[in-house]
Amino acid sequence: MVVRRDLGIDLGTANTLVYMKGKGIVINEPSVVAMNADTGEVIKVGLEAKMMLGKTPASIVAVRPLRDGVIADYDVALAMLKYFIGKTRTSIAFFKPRVVIGVPIGITDVEKRAILEAGLEAGAARVFLIEEPMASAIGLGLDVEEPNGNMIVDIGGGTTEVAVISLGSIVVWESIRIAGDEMDEAIVQYVRETYRVAIGERTGERIKIEIGNVFPSPEYDGLETIVTGIDLSTGLPRRITIRGGEVREALMVPVNAIIDAIKTTLEKTPPELVTDIVERGIVTSGGGSLTRGMDKLIEKETGIKVVRAEDPMSSVAIGAGKVLDKVDILKKLQQVD
Numbered sequence: 437m438v439v440r441r442d443l444g445i446d447l448g449t450a451n452t453l454v455y456m457k458g459k460g461i462v463i464n465e466p467s468v469v470a471m472n473a474d475t476g477e478v479i480k481v482g483l484e485a486k487m488m489l490g491k492t493p494a495s496i497v498a499v500r501p502l503r504d505g506v507i508a509d510y511d512v513a514l515a516m517l518k519y520f521i522g523k524t525r526t527s528i529a530f531f532k533p534r535v536v537i538g539v540p541i542g543i544t545d546v547e548k549r550a551i552l553e554a555g556l557e558a559g560a561a562r563v564f565l566i567e568e569p570m571a572s573a574i575g576l577g578l579d580v581e582e583p584n585g586n587m588i589v590d591i592g593g594g595t596t597e598v599a600v601i602s603l604g605s606i607v608v609w610e611s612i613r614i615a616g617d618e619m620d621e622a623i624v625q626y627v628r629e630t631y632r633v634a635i636g637e638r639t640g641e642r643i644k645i646e647i648g649n650v651f652p653s654p655e656y657d658g659l660e661t662i663v664t665g666i667d668l669s670t671g672l673p674r675r676i677t678i679r680g681g682e683v684r685e686a687l688m689v690p691v692n693a694i695i696d697a698i699k700t701t702l703e704k705t706p707p708e709l710v711t712d713i714v715e716r717g718i719v720t721s722g723g724g725s726l727t728r729g730m731d732k733l734i735e736k737e738t739g740i741k742v743v744r745a746e747d748p749m750s751s752v753a754i755g756a757g758k759v760l761d762k763v764d765i766l767k768k769l770q771q772v773d
């Protein structure tokens with residue numbers, strides 16, 4: 437049998453997910469490529485490449501080809517996309533797929549073109565771009581085509597996107613290049629300044645996932661984790677214990693920027709749609725929405741209840757795949773073939 441396996445792709449700063457119609461999420465791997473430093477030959481892609489980050493010998497480089505949700509290194513991003521699309525090809529999927537790729541709202545035309553072209557070069561028959569919050573809303577099954585206001589806050593690795601959607605379009609939005617990566621960096625900086633100990637970004641991320649929190653609570657204060665870094669005075673390894681309250685303090689600056697983006701979007705939203713949002717709640721998605729207390733903080737700062745997506749890291753890819761069945765929205769998307 438010859439079938440076409442259309443794909444929805446969340447080409448994320450941190451993770452790439454691929455949704456295949458009829459099959460669900462078929463790929464979920466870090467957006468990392470390990471290459472030979474001299475020849476540029478790709479050695480590993482995805483999880484195996486991420487394990488090499490910060491640990492490679494001089495002959496190998498491990499690269500994250502996306503920064504802030506956009507392509508920072510075209511050739512490497514293309515190699516990664518080719519690898520992932522290639523992995524979905526089976527002997528029965530004979531036709532080239534149609535591919536929908538989720539992108540941050542605020543990206544430039546040049547950045548869009550780079551992604552469209554990379555998709556075509558990677559083997560797609562046709563490439564569509566969909567704004568990530570729209571994809572996320574569709575993936576979560578929200579009624580985006582009705583005259584109802586839905587607010588989505590998608591906190592990814594590179595960008596936080598806040599959007600109000602009604603009648604199949606984004607009505608108002610804010611996109612900031614502050615999200616999970618900045619949280620990791622804020623922790624790295626806090627440890628450096630407070631303990632005079634250097635740790636890497638992967639360790640910063642581990643601390644965030646293990647004990648990161650953004651809303652005061654005795655439960656979070658009681659969290660702690662041990663990390664080993666390099667003492668900046670002696671140059672020797674040193675073990676330190678970090679506590680929940682400290683991480684909350686470290687995360688304040690990036691988290692406040694996220695809260696401001698939500699408030700600014702609400703201020704720009706027409707009153708009728710605000711009424712809908714108050715009734716339905718603000719929907720959060722993206723890996724950053726898993727940070728402990730993020731929902732409570734947004735509720736406290738906006739006075740609106742928060743509904744957390746059940747599977748917050750898959751919704752963009754699922755929605756990008758499902759939009760292929762929504763003709764009215766699909767025809768509005770930027771595309772090439």
Ligand SMILES: Nc1ncnc2c1ncn2[C@@H]1O[C@H](COP(=O)(O)OP(=O)(O)OP(=O)(O)O)[C@@H](O)[C@H]1O
Nearest residue numbers: 448449450451505592593594595616722723724726
């Ligand atoms: N339990 C958790 N607590 C806090 N942060 C988390 C958790 N799990 C994952 N993250 C963070 O979520 C981010 C990745 O989220 P996601 O996969 O939604 O982003 P992305 O789609 O790759 O990025 P972008 O949309 O910005 O391109 C990373 O910064 C990761 O550290």
